[in-house]
Every structure is written in structure tokens, then in C-alpha cells.
Amino acid sequence: MDQDRLIASLLAAVPHPMLVVGDDARIAWLNAPARAILGDADGRHYLTVIRQPEPVALLERVLAGGEGGTTRWRLTGPGRDTVYRGLVARVAGLGASLAFQDVSDVEHAADMRRDFVANVSHELRTPLTALLGFIETLRGAARDDPAARARFLGIMEREALRMNRLVGDLLSLSRVEAEERVRPRTQVELAGLARSVLATLRGMADAAQVTLTLDAEADLPPVAGDLDQLTQVLHNLVENAVKYGGSGKTVRVVLRRVAHDPVLRSPGLSLSVIDQGAGIDAIHLPRLTERFYRVDTHRSREQGGTGLGLAIVKHIINRHRGRLKISSEKGKGSVFEVVLPLI
Ligand SMILES: Nc1ncnc2c1ncn2[C@@H]1O[C@H](COP(=O)(O)OP(=O)(O)OP(=O)(O)O)[C@@H](O)[C@H]1O
Numbered sequence: 001m002d003q004d005r006l007i008a009s010l011l012a013a014v015p016h017p018m019l020v021v022g023d024d025a026r027i028a029w030l031n032a033p034a035r036a037i038l039g040d041a042d043g044r045h046y047l048t049v050i051r052q053p054e055p056v057a058l059l060e061r062v063l064a065g066g067e068g069g070t071t072r073w074r075l076t077g078p079g080r081d082t083v084y085r086g087l088v089a090r091v092a093g094l095g096a097s098l099a100f101q102d103v104s105d106v107e108h109a110a111d112m113r114r115d116f117v118a119n120v121s122h123e124l125r126t127p128l129t130a131l132l133g134f135i136e137t138l139r140g141a142a143r144d145d146p147a148a149r150a151r152f153l154g155i156m157e158r159e160a161l162r163m164n165r166l167v168g169d170l171l172s173l174s175r176v177e178a179e180e181r182v183r184p185r186t187q188v189e190l191a192g193l194a195r196s197v198l199a200t201l202r203g204m205a206d207a208a209q210v211t212l213t214l215d216a217e218a219d220l221p222p223v224a225g226d227l228d229q230l231t232q233v234l235h236n237l238v239e240n241a242v243k244y245g246g247s248g249k250t251v252r253v254v255l256r257r258v259a260h261d262p263v264l265r266s267p268g269l270s271l272s273v274i275d276q277g278a279g280i281d282a283i284h285l286p287r288l289t290e291r292f293y294r295v296d297t298h299r300s301r302e303q304g305g306t307g308l309g310l311a312i313v314k315h316i317i318n319r320h321r322g323r324l325k326i327s328s329e330k331g332k333g334s335v336f337e338v339v340l341p342l343i
């Protein structure tokens with residue numbers, strides 16, 4: 001077998017884009033994945049095909065007889081950046097090879113993990129700093145002041161409860177994530193579930209002077225679901241509607257059957273939580289289910305929120321192969337609709 005075919009067949013066996021630049025600086029071979037990215041580059045000078053300074057510098061060095069090595073470069077595109085990791089090596093008697101790989105997903109996951117840890121640390125540190133500050137005050141200035149002591153202990157309790165809630169939410173998020181691929185099997189009757197969630201939240205709604213109503217279509221069939229998780233979904237949505245819906249208003253929960261959901265491509269059950277609050281600006285809607293995302297961080301914190309409620313909701317709905325649709329009109333209120341497949 002001649003050398004040309006041998007090299008071409010070896011390159012064809014590599015799953016990543018790979019090419020060989022000859023000693024004349026022209027691209028002598030490239031495999032199909034490389035061609036998909038670089039086009040028909042056969043025979044062209046490598047500088048007219050590869051323009052990123054990082055791989056170019058390495059190729060130059062190797063073609064001049066230097067050492068090979070690894071490099072990474074970033075292509076900024078209209079959407080997300082693409083990040084490549086590449087390896088340049090000497091090919092004895094021929095020139096230099098460049099093999100590379102799109103590592104954007106890996107980089108993106110690493111970024112998310114870093115952000116998440118930074119967020120968690122920040123969220124925990126805020127109450128912790130308050131606690132430490134008050135402990136110091138109680139030991140010092142407020143030592144013999146019973147009134148101040150009682151007030152500070154009240155604040156300390158609130159901060160400790162916030163940390164407790166945050167840890168609880170984080171655990172619940174990781175539990176949901178761990179079983180996201182396991183489909184729930186038990187049958188859940190949503191109207192009964194809604195009645196019990198509303199009963200649980202009645203006290204909070206009364207305190208906020210919010211009226212809760214349930215409007216459930218008669219004879220709804222049960223859905224395949226996890227009772228605890230679906231309870232959590234409705235609890236979080238109604239709690240938000242009460243918290244952000246404004247006092248003196250009504251929060252409605254509406255349950256109905258959907259003959260055919262165009263996105264799920266199946267019949268479904270729709271559960272909507274409708275409030276008459278200030279609404280949410282459209283720019284926030286796509287990010288609402290991100291962990292720790294809040295429209296008004298200060299206000300949410302004030303109300304003891306951790307910013308994890310909707311992230312948990314989204315993961316639970318994903319596990320149920322359902323979907324969440326959020327629509328909102330400034331000044332009129334918001335609708336959080338969950339559609340679960342009926343199959
Ligand atoms: N019904 C609603 N009306 C207006 N804004 C809302 C509504 N529901 C959620 N939001 C906004 O979305 C953000 C994220 O909600 P999410 O439930 O995830 O967190 P939270 O309510 O701040 O805290 P947590 O639910 O963990 O106690 C809220 O901070 C709030 O800004």
C-alpha cells in the first residue's frame with residue numbers, strides 16, 4: 001500500500017478532526033471531520049486555512065524542527081463560543097500533524113460548576129457573616145442589655161433558618177438531579193394534591209391577604225408521577241405567586257385536561273398557577289429557572305428566598321417528561337403552567 005493511502009486511511013480512523021501539513025507548509029491530508037470544519041483545504045497553505053494564533057504558532061515551531069505540544073483556542077461565534085483543544089506533533093519525514101477537538105461542552109460544564117460553587121459559598125457566607133457579627137456583639141456591647149440580646153437572637157435565628165433552608169434546597173436539588181433519568185411510576189391524583197397544597201399554604205396566604213382558589217376540571221385522570229415531588233412543584237409555584245403576587249390579590253390554581261400538547265406531542269394535564277402581581281419583565285423569563293437567579297435579589301432575600309425554588313421545579317418537571325411555560329405581562333401578573341404527559 002502506498003504511503004498516501006496508508007496515511008489517509010489512518011486519518012480516517014481518527015474520530016476527531018485531524019490534518020497533516022507537509023514540510024512545504026501545505027495541507028497534505030485531512031480527514032472528514034476536519035474537512036467539515038475547514039472545508040476543502042487539500043493542498044492549501046496552512047496559514048490560509050488555520051488562522052488562530054495558538055495552533056499556528058505550534059505548527060510553525062514543529063515545521064521548523066521544534067517540539068510539538070498541546071494548545072487551546074477559542075472561536076467567538078454569534079451564539080456561544082467554541083473552544084478547541086489541539087495537539088500538534090512531528091510526523092517523521094512528512095511535516096506536522098494537528099488533531100483537535102471541540103471541548104466547549106466540557107468547558108461550559110466546568111464554568112457552570114465553578115459558578116455554582118461560588119454562588120453557594122456566597123449565599124452561605126451572607127447569613128454566616130451576620131451570625132458571627134451578632135455573636136461578637138452579644139459578647140461585647142450587648143452583653144448586659146437584655147432587650148438588645150433578645151432582638152439579636154431573633155435575627156440570628158432568622159439567619160440560621162435561612163442557611164438551613166438553603167442546605168435543604170440544595171439537597172433536594174441534588175436528589176432530584178440524581179434520579180432525573182428514572183421515570184416516576186406511581187399514579188398521582190392532581191386535584192387532591194392541589195387541595196392539600198393550598199391547605200398547607202392557606203396560613204401564609206392569609207397573612208399576606210391573598211385569596212387562594214382552585215378550579216379543577218371534573219373527573220381528571222391520574223398522572224404517572226412522584227407525589228412528594230409534584231407537591232413540591234405546586235408548593236413552590238403557589239408560594240411564589242403569594243410572595244410576589246401582592247397583597248389583596250387572588251392566586252388561582254387551574255387544572256384541566258389537554259387533548260394534545262403540541263410540544264409534548266401527547267395528551268396531558270395542565271396545571272396553571274395564575275397571579276395578579278406586578279409581572280416579570282420578558283428579559284428575565286428565560287433565566288428564571290436558573291439556580292440562584294432572582295429578579296430582585298434584595299426583595300427575594302428579604303422574604304427568605306434562596307433562589308432555588310424554580311430550579312427545583314424545572315428539574316422535577318424534566319424528570320416527569322413534562323414542560324414548564326412561564327408567561328407574564330407587566331402590571332397584570334404571571335402564569336406558570338406545568339403540562340404533564342398523560343400516557
Ligand atoms: N409569580 C411570580 N411573580 C413575579 N416574580 C416571580 C414569580 N415567581 C418567581 N418570581 C421571580 O423569580 C425568582 C426566582 O424564583 P425562585 O422561586 O426560584 O426563588 P425565590 O422565590 O427567590 O426563592 P425560594 O423559592 O428558593 O424561596 C424570584 O426571586 C422572583 O424574582
Ligand SMILES: [Mg+2]
Pocket residue numbers: 236239240305309310
Ligand atoms: Mg420561590
